[in-house]
Amino acid sequence: MIQSYKKSPKLATSYDAILIGSGIGCLCTGALLSKTGKKVLLLERHYTAGGFTHVFKRKGFEWDVGIHYIGEVQRPNSVLRKLFDYVSDKQLHWDDMGDVYDRIILGEKHYDFVKGVDNFKSQMIKYFPDEKLAINKYVDLIFSTNKAASKFYMDKALPKFISTFLGSYMRKKYLKFSDRTTYDVLSELTNNQTLIKVLCGQYGDYGLPPKQSSFAMHASVAKHYMQGGSVPAKGSSQILKTIEKVIEKSGGTILVRADVDKIIVDNNKAKGVRMTDGNHFYADTIISGTGVFNTFENLLPSDVIYRHKLNEKLKKVNPSVGYGCLYIGLNGSPQDLKLPKTNFWIYPEDLDHDSCVERFLDDNNAEFPLVYISFPASKFSDWSERYPGKSTIDIITMIPYEAFAKWDGTKWKKRGEDYEIKKEEFAQRLLKHLYKQLPQLKGSVEYYEFSTPLTAEHFSNYKQGSLYGIDHNPNRFQQKFLKPKTPVKGLYLTGQDIVTAGVGAALFSGLITAGAITGINFIKRIFNE
Numbered sequence: 001m002i003q004s005y006k007k008s009p010k011l012a013t014s015y016d017a018i019l020i021g022s023g024i025g026c027l028c029t030g031a032l033l034s035k036t037g038k039k040v041l042l043l044e045r046h047y048t049a050g051g052f053t054h055v056f057k058r059k060g061f062e063w064d065v066g067i068h069y070i071g072e073v074q075r076p077n078s079v080l081r082k083l084f085d086y087v088s089d090k091q092l093h094w095d096d097m098g099d100v101y102d103r104i105i106l107g108e109k110h111y112d113f114v115k116g117v118d119n120f121k122s123q124m125i126k127y128f129p130d131e132k133l134a135i136n137k138y139v140d141l142i143f144s145t146n147k148a149a150s151k152f153y154m155d156k157a158l159p160k161f162i163s164t165f166l167g168s169y170m171r172k173k174y175l176k177f178s179d180r181t182t183y184d185v186l187s188e189l190t191n192n193q194t195l196i197k198v199l200c201g202q203y204g205d206y207g208l209p210p211k212q213s214s215f216a217m218h219a220s221v222a223k224h225y226m227q228g229g230s231v232p233a234k235g236s237s238q239i240l241k242t243i244e245k246v247i248e249k250s251g252g253t254i255l256v257r258a259d260v261d262k263i264i265v266d267n268n269k270a271k272g273v274r275m276t277d278g279n280h281f282y283a284d285t286i287i288s289g290t291g292v293f294n295t296f297e298n299l300l301p302s303d304v305i306y307r308h309k310l311n312e313k314l315k316k317v318n319p320s321v322g323y324g325c326l327y328i329g330l331n332g333s334p335q336d337l338k339l340p341k342t343n344f345w346i347y348p349e350d351l352d353h354d355s356c357v358e359r360f361l362d363d364n365n366a367e368f369p370l371v372y373i374s375f376p377a378s379k380f381s382d383w384s385e386r387y388p389g390k391s392t393i394d395i396i397t398m399i400p401y402e403a404f405a406k407w408d409g410t411k412w413k414k415r416g417e418d419y420e421i422k423k424e425e426f427a428q429r430l431l432k433h434l435y436k437q438l439p440q441l442k443g444s445v446e447y448y449e450f451s452t453p454l455t456a457e458h459f460s461n462y463k464q465g466s467l468y469g470i471d472h473n474p475n476r477f478q479q480k481f482l483k484p485k486t487p488v489k490g491l492y493l494t495g496q497d498i499v500t501a502g503v504g505a506a507l508f509s510g511l512i513t514a515g516a517i518t519g520i521n522f523i524k525r526i527f528n529e
């Protein structure tokens with residue numbers, strides 16, 4: 001059972017490993033270490049565990065925060081599915097989203113991303129009949145890029161002396177793709193700017209438009225969903241509920257409201273953590289899943305930061321843009337309200353993605369560069385048993401931190417009336433988009449709440465409420481320090497920053513971190529189960 005640290009439960013002071021944070025990266029690392037018999041302690045500062053996989057409830061409604069769909073879990077033999085099965089003792093099941101996972105909406109036109117590689121290709125060719133060659137080449141390139149990814153990521157878990165010899169060979173092929181922007185690569189395949197805009201219609205899944213994002217990131221997301229999307233059956237909270245049991249089976253503990261202040265380092269060896277209340281916990285292995293900025297800027301003592309020039313390393317990456325989310329509760333079942341399962345990605349029609357972002361960052365009153373609408377109520381097969389006569393919708397858009405920087409330093413729920421007014425303006429703009437797509441929803445909205453980058457920063461601790469940790473630009477993939485092992489002995493990283501954003505990628509980070517700590521080939525284990 002997950003306990004609140006503040007309620008002072010009886011706790012041991014020493015563990016085999018301490019994990020800071022309880023996002024999917026830490027949950028996976030914790031479960032894999034638990035399966036080798038290690039006693040782990042997960043410390044989560046939020047009042048609830050799971051990081052971005054957590055759900056929250058208000059006024060009888062439930063919303064997901066960082067899960068709207070996950071790819072590659074439909075195939076029972078995919079690495080991702082096998083890994084989820086392994087860390088959850090096969091207790092995690094999936095609800096399929098159906099044939100159309102994403103709909104890209106440009107003005108009055110829409111383009112559906114259809115499940116299955118051949119279906120995807122033929123649907124795109126139907127929209128762009130003159131671009132058959134480019135579309136086929138594009139899909140081939142997506143797959144060849146991802147094929148090169150496995151060696152690149154495998155290198156991250158290798159001991160230093162092996163990586164010194166083999167590393168550059170293992171990374172080389174993937175870097176050829178990751179060094180280029182998405183737009184660079186796509187514009188070599190076609191001149192059709194609408195096709196490029198449509199193919200990049202999921203860029204919100206990694207936060208950067210095509211002229212800034214690394215093609216490797218684009219390819220990873222495009223392939224991830226090409227076999228369709230799924231959500232955890234019975235709600236996203238099942239991720240935590242099932243993995244938690246595996247951790248507890250080996251005597252592990254997850255604590256919430258447990259804010260880590262510093263990692264204790266003695267003679268360049270991580271020894272434990274100091275909590276914000278001054279209490280200490282000890283372990284020979286400390287794993288941070290809180291992101292590189294939190295770990296290297298805040299959690300390590302300053303002499304360690306400067307000795308290893310970690311501050312210099314951080315200059316080579318930057319936090320991704322902030323976001324806002326409108327959480328909506330409606331009267332009526334998903335069937336009554338005719339809610340789709342498909343995610344909507346709505347873009348301005350007049351400019352390319354990069355120009356739309358630029359325009360909005362210059363002036364937040366300009367058209368939103370993207371509006372993403374997800375319909376969780378219709379995706380979960382048991383939703384109406386859990387929430388009869390109710391539905392929920394999430395609408396996400398890009399919001400720079402600067403838009404709300406004025407209220408930096410104020411307290412959650414007590415930021416003042418002008419803050420509420422500004423939130424309401426954004427909420428109304430987003431509702432307009434919803435009603436344009438689904439006019440039948442007018443009059444059914446019972447509750448809504450808009451979260452800002454300040455909300456995200458408050459709950460997730462990411463610098464300036466960044467959406468996806470660090471930016472997925474070409475430069476990111478060149479950074480060798482984004483790996484489990486750190487220059488401090490016994491201190492490891494896990495989570496989205498060492499692989500990429502996405503629940504699947506962060507889960508995978510847990511696999512490479514546990515591999516780097518133990519030297520065990522977990523891939524072999526999960527396929528032999």
Ligand SMILES: Cc1cc2nc3c(=O)[nH]c(=O)nc-3n(C[C@H](O)[C@H](O)[C@H](O)COP(=O)(O)OP(=O)(O)OC[C@H]3O[C@@H](n4cnc5c(N)ncnc54)[C@H](O)[C@@H]3O)c2cc1C
Nearest residue numbers: 021023024025045051052066068069260495496502503506
């Ligand atoms: C709005 C949104 C929508 C998304 N939608 C999808 C989607 O549909 N599909 C998908 O695959 N991915 C999606 N993602 C991305 C995905 O959710 C994340 O990439 C992934 O969950 C990150 O996992 P993580 O392991 O890196 O840790 P996180 O989930 O980021 O967790 C880190 C944890 O560390 C804790 N922490 C920080 N500092 C401390 C401290 N000092 N002491 C203790 N604890 C601390 C934080 O409170 C947090 O709980 C979305 C993300 C967002 C923000």
